[in-house]
Amino acid sequence: xxxxxxxxxxxxxxxxxxxxxxxxxxxxxxxxxxxxxxxxxxxxxxxxxxxxxxxxxxxxxxxxxxxxxxxxxxxxxxxxxxxxxxxxxxxxxxxxxxxxxxxxxxxxxxxxxxxxxxxxxxxxxxxxxxxxxxxxxxxxxxxxxxxxxxxxxxxxxxxxxxxxxxxxxxxxxxxxxxxxxxxxxxxxxxxxxxxxxxxxxxxxxxxxxxxxxxxxxxxxxxxxxxxxxxxxxxxxxxxxxxxxxxxxxxxxxxxxxxxxxxxxxxxxxxxxxxxxxxxxxxxxxxxxxxxxxxxxxxxxxxxxxxxxxxxxxxxxxxxxxxxxxxxxxxxxxxxxxxx
Ligand code: PEP
Ligand code: MN
Numbered sequence: 001x002x003x004x005x006x007x008x009x010x011x012x013x014x015x016x017x018x019x020x021x022x023x024x025x026x027x028x029x030x031x032x033x034x035x036x037x038x039x040x041x042x043x044x045x046x047x048x049x050x051x052x053x054x055x056x057x058x059x060x061x062x063x064x065x066x067x068x069x070x071x072x073x074x075x076x077x078x079x080x081x082x083x084x085x086x087x088x089x090x091x092x093x094x095x096x097x098x099x100x101x102x103x104x105x106x107x108x109x110x111x112x113x114x115x116x117x118x119x120x121x122x123x124x125x126x127x128x129x130x131x132x133x134x135x136x137x138x139x140x141x142x143x144x145x146x147x148x149x150x151x152x153x154x155x156x157x158x159x160x161x162x163x164x165x166x167x168x169x170x171x172x173x174x175x176x177x178x179x180x181x182x183x184x185x186x187x188x189x190x191x192x193x194x195x196x197x198x199x200x201x202x203x204x205x206x207x208x209x210x211x212x213x214x215x216x217x218x219x220x221x222x223x224x225x226x227x228x229x230x231x232x233x234x235x236x237x238x239x240x241x242x243x244x245x246x247x248x249x250x251x252x253x254x255x256x257x258x259x260x261x262x263x264x265x266x267x268x269x270x271x272x273x274x275x276x277x278x279x280x281x282x283x284x285x286x287x288x289x290x291x292x293x294x295x296x297x298x299x300x301x302x303x304x305x306x307x308x309x310x311x312x313x314x315x316x317x318x319x320x321x322x323x324x325x326x327x328x329x330x331x332x333x334x335x336x337x338x339x
Contacts, residue, residue: 001026001051002077003039006061013059014039020057024050029227031078040066040077042228068263070220072227073234078265084205084233086181087162090125092235093267097337098296100164100207100269101321102128104311105141106148112155114303118318120159122325123339126182127152127161128298132168133310134188141309146175153179164207170198177204187211187239187274190222200229207298209237209271212250216259223266236260236268237298238289240275249277249314252285257292269296273314279305282316283324290331299324 021028026043041051055063068074083093092098101124116127131148156163162181182205190211210219226234240250252275260268270289272282302308302315
């Protein structure tokens with residue numbers, strides 16, 4: 001249920017409503033908006049109508065059911081768009097078009113420092129690199145793990161960029177959060193509920209990738225796991241879904257962008273690298289993503305894609321990444337955004 005407080009509700013009245021929600025056995029999730037405060041009361045759906053009694057409390061304007069199965073992620077609960085603050089000057093969900101760039105995997109210190117400096121120069125804000133890699137084959141490169149995260153941190157610091165890396169195991173959340181500004185949940189783990197519950201407790205922003213088999217509703221339910229665990233800083237990422245088409249690695253579902261922007265207040269970015277699997281298609285789909293209303297992009301970049309230990313065929317060289325950024329500029333301006 002949503003408890004909508006009146007515009008002039010006092011802090012005392014808000015506290016009283018929160019206390020009453022708890023007494024009734026529900027968890028209050030206050031959302032302090034510019035105009036008014038809204039209290040999400042989350043818990044057992046079956047008995048939720050007991051919350052209707054809150055309408056008689058001073059300062060409460062109305063109590064309304066949340067119709068969507070995802071609650072905290074829905075625009076019913078929060079109309080205003082969420083702006084996730086990653087570091088001073090790096091945000092997503094506002095006018096800034098967030099650009100995340102870097103290799104699929106962290107391979108060496110030199111690779112990461114060269115990449116960080118090159119992508120920063122071309123206009124990227126956030127440096128990526130996988131240290132724990134979810135590979136289809138157990139014989140493929142599995143990542144440098146903690147050593148990789150430390151290299152990523154060093155490269156980010158050298159270029160003055162915050163970093164993002166994937167977390168695969170709930171036991172690693174705390175350690176990785178010490179180094180990484182943003183924690184990524186990969187497509188394969190979108191419904192790893194134990195991981196979502198644990199990572200949702202982290203104070204770090206979370207980049208949640210859509211699963212290749214998840215519907216938009218299922219995807220938003222995964223975001224709901226993070227929000228219900230306490231996180232308020234969730235970024236969604238469309239990265240392509242499985243279809244019958246095999247000319248591209250996945251089918252980049254750009255229609256998910258306007259659908260998600262309508263249904264949720266969370267920022268939505270697009271990953272055309274995994275979405276297409278082919279370097280030549282990355283730049284056109286990045287432009288299309290901006291035109292569709294994406295709040296940001298995630299692009300794989302490697303100094304020598306032909307030698308990459310993972311995802312070489314979809315990785316851009318430094319030069320191609322700089323070209324992509326240059327051709328993107330008029331599209332960014334046309335979408336009413338800035339880098
Ligand atoms: C990645 O970002 O390198 C990755 C593994 O992506 P996804 O989880 O979308 O496949
Ligand atoms: Mn990859």
